[in-house]
Amino acid sequence: MYNGGKIILGLIIFLLLITLPVWFNIATGTSKYKPNPKILPGQTECVAPANYMRTSHMRLLDEWRDEVVRHQRRYGEINGKIYELSLSNTCMKCHSNKKEFCDECHNFADVNPYCWECHIEPKEK
Amino acid sequence: MSIFYSLLAITVLILIPIVGVGGLGWRYLFGVIIPYAAFGLFIIGIIYRILLWAKVPVPFKITTTCGQQKSLPWIKNSKLEAPPNSFWTAMRMSSEVLFFRSLFRNSKAQLKPGPKLVYGSGILLWLGAICFHYSFLVILIRHFRFFIGPTSKFIEIVSGLDSFFQIGLPILYITDLVILIALTYLLLRRFLSPQLKYISLAADYFPLFLLLCIALSGTTMRYFTRIDIVAVKELGMGLAGFHPVIPDNLSLMFFIHIFLVSSLIAYFPFSKLMHMGGIFLSPTRNMANDNRKRRHINPWNPKVEVHTYEEYEDEFREVMKNAGLPLEKEE
Ligand code: HEM
Numbered sequence: 001m002y003n004g005g006k007i008i009l010g011l012i013i014f015l016l017l018i019t020l021p022v023w024f025n026i027a028t029g030t031s032k033y034k035p036n037p038k039i040l041p042g043q044t045e046c047v048a049p050a051n052y053m054r055t056s057h058m059r060l061l062d063e064w065r066d067e068v069v070r071h072q073r074r075y076g077e078i079n080g081k082i083y084e085l086s087l088s089n090t091c092m093k094c095h096s097n098k099k100e101f102c103d104e105c106h107n108f109a110d111v112n113p114y115c116w117e118c119h120i121e122p123k124e125k
Numbered sequence: 126m127s128i129f130y131s132l133l134a135i136t137v138l139i140l141i142p143i144v145g146v147g148g149l150g151w152r153y154l155f156g157v158i159i160p161y162a163a164f165g166l167f168i169i170g171i172i173y174r175i176l177l178w179a180k181v182p183v184p185f186k187i188t189t190t191c192g193q194q195k196s197l198p199w200i201k202n203s204k205l206e207a208p209p210n211s212f213w214t215a216m217r218m219s220s221e222v223l224f225f226r227s228l229f230r231n232s233k234a235q236l237k238p239g240p241k242l243v244y245g246s247g248i249l250l251w252l253g254a255i256c257f258h259y260s261f262l263v264i265l266i267r268h269f270r271f272f273i274g275p276t277s278k279f280i281e282i283v284s285g286l287d288s289f290f291q292i293g294l295p296i297l298y299i300t301d302l303v304i305l306i307a308l309t310y311l312l313l314r315r316f317l318s319p320q321l322k323y324i325s326l327a328a329d330y331f332p333l334f335l336l337l338c339i340a341l342s343g344t345t346m347r348y349f350t351r352i353d354i355v356a357v358k359e360l361g362m363g364l365a366g367f368h369p370v371i372p373d374n375l376s377l378m379f380f381i382h383i384f385l386v387s388s389l390i391a392y393f394p395f396s397k398l399m400h401m402g403g404i405f406l407s408p409t410r411n412m413a414n415d416n417r418k419r420r421h422i423n424p425w426n427p428k429v430e431v432h433t434y435e436e437y438e439d440e441f442r443e444v445m446k447n448a449g450l451p452l453e454k455e456e
Contacts, residue, residue: 001179002424010405011175015168021272021365028274032366035355054374055351062294109354110270110280114291 035108038100047078047090058113061087087119096122128316131331135338142384147377155380156360157369163387170394171402178406186421187409194414207414214413221410225255253310260304261336263287264343267298271354271361293348301344308337332398335389342382350378 001007016023046053048060064085067073076085084090095101098121106113145151188194192206208214220226233247267284270277288296312333315325346352356372357379363370393399405411438445438453445452 001176002182004179007175007179007406011172014171014402018168021269021361022367024273024277025362025366032362032368033274034359051374054355055353058294059351065294105355107276109358110276110284111354112281112285 033108035104037102037104038097040094040097043094046094047081047083061091061115087115088122092122098122127325127327128330130327131334134327134331135334138335138385138388139338139381142380143377145384146380152371152375152380153369155384156371156375157364159387160364160383161369163391167390167393170391171399174394174399175402175406178403182424183408183412184423184425186412186414186416188414188416189409192414194417196417209415209418210413214411218405218410222404225251225258228254249310250314253307253314256303257307257311260300260307263300264298264304267300271358272365274362295347297348301340301347304340305337305344308333308340312337328397332389332392332396335385335392339382339385339389342378342385346376346378346382350376352376352379 053060064076064087067076067085074085075082077083092098102113142155146155189206192203193200194207195202195204195209202209204213205217205220208217217226229248229251230246232250233245235243235245237243263283267280267287270280270284273280284298287298287300289299290297312330315321315329315333353372353374356374359370359372360375435453442452
């Protein structure tokens with residue numbers, strides 16, 4: 001082999017880079033962590049089926065935002081119930097434990113919704 | 126014909142997970158076993174190809190003549206084109222890897238009146254290539270979030286910048302748009318230019334189709350059909366931590382996405398995509414232009430069996446003496 005030292009060094013660096021998650025997880029010991037968003041007691045169902053909410057709540061929020069900001073419709077019907085289309089007044093009324101609920105998943109999935117730059121977070125005790 | 130074959134191949138690749146997961150429900154096979162196997166093949170294949178290349182001797186130092194080599198102190202030399210030492214060779218290599226410098230120039234031939242053949246820079250090809258590669262890199266970095274434990278600052282910064290315009294929810298990533306446009310351009314280029322179409326093989330179309338389908342399935346999943354990211358991350362961290370689990374909440378589109386990705390990485394070491402490693406081993410890029418200063422010995426040179434005159438004389442001394450021929454040494 002010619003220039004073996006340099007080539008093998010390059011290969012090792014490449015292999016370390018593409019297997020980075022393995023070493024990272026060993027170093028931080030977090031590979032079995034699973035988020036557990038806490039539903040407050042007394043609540044039984046969400047505005048839409050839980051499965052839909054889990055995957056698509058951000059799209060629902062986007063639709064609500066468009067309804068309110070663009071079409072001035074502050075109330076809407078979902079599954080036969082009338083809701084105020086509002087992030088702080090509807091979602092966060094039932095899910096007032098933002099830290100244990102929204103953030104639990106978002107920290108896990110590495111997303112950072114920027115909504116709270118303007119919208120008010122519920123006060124937590 | 127080559128377009129047809131690569132389209133056929135990609136259609137089959139999409140049908141496999143549709144039948145395997147959608148029809149037969151083999152989720153563990155498609156979610157765990159195939160990705161592991163593909164990744165194993167990727168690593169072993171890359172090591173194999175690189176070592177194979179490393180074993181090939183370089184008989185000559187290939188000087189590229191597009192720049193003045195370093196010679197006398199009063200002749201201005203071009204350090205990047207004709208690097209005098211390993212530092213400038215590394216500079217030339219990085220400009221190639223990071224900015225695709227060679228692709229920027231002289232990649233378009235035109236016949237001007239005269240008739241005169243003129244080479245100019247094909248800026249569109251360079252732009253398409255650089256947009257595609259950097260989007261790919263950013264998408265890969267962002268995808269690391271599915272495999273590593275909660276929150277990494279670096280990925281957060283990258284996806285923050287990538288979603289800079291804050292369009293829609295889930296936020297539109299700029300790189301998703303760019304990679305789709307760039308791939309479409311790179312494909313159309315081969316379809317529309319007759320010269321290019323003539324030299325394009327199935328091995329040129331197939332990777333483009335494959336990448337396009339991966340990007341399309343990924344963006345469909347993110348912006349249209351949606352997917353439970355928490356479940357995806359459970360799968361991803363299970364894979365990265367070697368305790369694989371298959372959550373229930375994964376959609377068919379996700380299985381198509383990772384089956385195509387598995388196909389891509391399994392195909393990678395055996396295809397032209399290996400230019401990722403090959404660029405570092407290109408003799409015209411990785412050798413300093415110092416052949417007038419340092420002798421390059423061909424490692425290939427066989428041990429030549431020489432028969433010197435002294436040995437010749439030793440062998441035939443008696444015969445020569447008898448024939449009366451003059452000898453260097455009498456005894
Ligand atoms: C060659 C490697 C890959 C490429 C080029 C690729 C490409 C893409 C693209 C362009 C998207 C659109 C959304 C975005 O940019 O985040 C996407 C989304 C996605 N990909 Fe991949 N992907 C690759 C590997 C993987 C792997 C190995 C997984 C398995 C965990 C995966 C899972 C996903 C998921 C779950 C989404 C949806 C993301 C979301 O909704 O935010 N991808 N992919």
